[in-house]
Amino acid sequence: MRADRLMSILLILQRKGKVTTRELAEELEASPRTILRDLNALSGMGIPVVADRGKNGGWRLLDHYRKTLLTLNKEEIASLFLSFPDRYLKDLGLNRSYHTARQKLFPSLPLAAERRAQKFWERIHIDTEPWKKSGGKKELDLEPMVRAVFEERKVTMEYERADGLKSKRMVEPLGLVARGNQWYLVAQNEEGIIKSYKTGRIRSITVLEESFRRPPGFDLAAHWRTSKEQFVTKLPEYLVKAELTPQTLKRIRFSDRFVRVLDAGEPGPDGWISATLRFDTEQEAMECILGYNCQIRVLSPEKLKRKVVDLARSVVELYEQE
DSSP states (O other): OHHHHHHHHHHHHHHHEEEEEHHHHHHTTTHHHHHHHHHHHHHTTOEEEEEEEEOOOEEOGGGGGGOGGGGGGGGHHHHTTTOOOHHHHHHOOOOOHHHHHHHHHHHGGHHHHHHHHHHHHHHHOOOOOSOOOOOSSOOOSSHHHHHHOOOOOOEEEEEOOSSOOOOEEEEEEEEEEETEEEEEEEEEOSSSEEEEEEGEEEEEEEEEEEEEEEEEEEEHHHHHHHHHHHHHHSSEEEEEEEEOOOOHHHHHHHHHSSSSEEEOOOOTTTSSSEEEEEESSSHHHHHHHHHHHGGGEEEEEHHHHHHHHHHHHHHHHHHHTT
8 A cells, every 4th residue: 555655755865864776665665656656755744755866875864864763772662562461352352463563663763772672673572361260150252342442432332330230221332441361341321420440241232323512621541540540449347457478478479369468577586477467358368378277377456366267167167077
């Protein structure tokens, strides 16, 4: 396509500075006559393409116009070539386009930046997938949501809450956010409240013909940061003072989903370590602590100590009945 060829000519002029008609024709696999027509077309668009005559002549861009890639330093250019998580690209249907675009851009980079970008590409990989995939319900196709977001069209959807209750909703999609291995649809509901919906809980969705106007000045990234901070402050918190064996402390810090170590001291004379643990609820604290059997010793709350003892006795009684 001619538009692609015109863009390629600009990138080549940016990279090489000065190029002859023959060199452009060979690189773009076009005739010299076609290249001359393209150069005239660029000039007609107001792009300052000029020809230098003589032995060392050729086509070049006026210095003030040689910008875009050349105004970026090699680190800035290289950062653009960090690998983007394939999972997100596949969800959006952009994985092939993304990799093709990077391949096309590489030959147009300044040499120093090309080498740096190549190292970023080869030596840094970003993977957001969990070690084990959950066996939950298959996530809904994102294509209708992406279309509704870009076309600013309302949607109706059946949404299932965490408690299993389903409801029909009509919302105005403002954007999609990927966090961890989960997508969220940020949308304004019929009451004018902007909320986030887990796409994994959307059971069906229909894009309507009816359009809507985005809230003036709405910033998706800023909204997400604010809503995330508000969500975190509302999370339940149950603090436990305890002593742990060094091995248990390492295990909790490495892999446990239901408990977080807020602080920990140095091992005492007996080898145990004093620490503050954060759970969501008292029930989770009881079950987790009991699961570590004699590797965690609760110091406070006193009420929790008694409940752990009662729970342990109930387990013993259960198996003594067999």
